[in-house]
Amino acid sequence: LDGAVHLLAGLGRGTDVRGFVTADVEADLGLRLPGVRLVSIDCPAAPVIEREAARVPNSIRPVVRRMTVTFALRLGLEGAEARPVAVRLVYVADGLETGRPELRRSFALGGPVGGV
Numbered sequence: 731l732d733g734a735v736h737l738l739a740g741l742g743r744g745t746d747v748r749g750f751v752t753a754d755v756e757a758d759l760g761l762r763l764p765g766v767r768l769v770s771i772d773c774p775a776a777p778v779i780e781r782e783a784a785r786v787p788n789s790i791r792p793v794v795r796r797m798t799v800t801f802a803l804r805l806g807l808e809g810a811e812a813r814p815v816a817v818r819l820v821y822v823a824d825g826l827e828t829g830r831p832e833l834r835r836s837f838a839l840g841g842p843v844g845g846v
Contacts, residue, residue: 758837770806816840
C-alpha cells in the first residue's frame with residue numbers, strides 16, 4: 731500500500747490512504763449494517779490499480795483520464811453482525827486530465843473472510 735500512495739493520491743483524496751479508506755468503510759458499514767462497529771481492517775494484498783490513458787491535443791504523451799483502484803479487504807466487526815467479512819472497495823476517478831476528477835465509490839460486502 732505504501733508504495734502506491736503517489737498513484738492513489740490521483741484519486742483526489744490526499745496521501746492518507748489508510749485514513750480515507752477507513753473513513754469510507756466505516757461510513758458504508760454504518761449504512762448497511764447499523765449497530766456494527768469496525769474494529770479492524772486488513773488489506774492482505776496491494777490494491778489493484780488500472781489506468782486508462784488518451785491522447786490529448788498539444789501533448790506528446792498520453793494523459794491518464796480514468797483510474798480505478800480496487801481494495802480487497804478483510805474486516806473485523808463488533809456488534810449484532812459481529813463476524814469477519816470480506817469487502818471489495820472500488821474507487822473510480824474520471825476526468826483526471828481536467829484536474830477536477832469526479833470520484834465514485836462502490837462497496838460490496840462479501841461472505842466470510844476467505845472470500846476476499
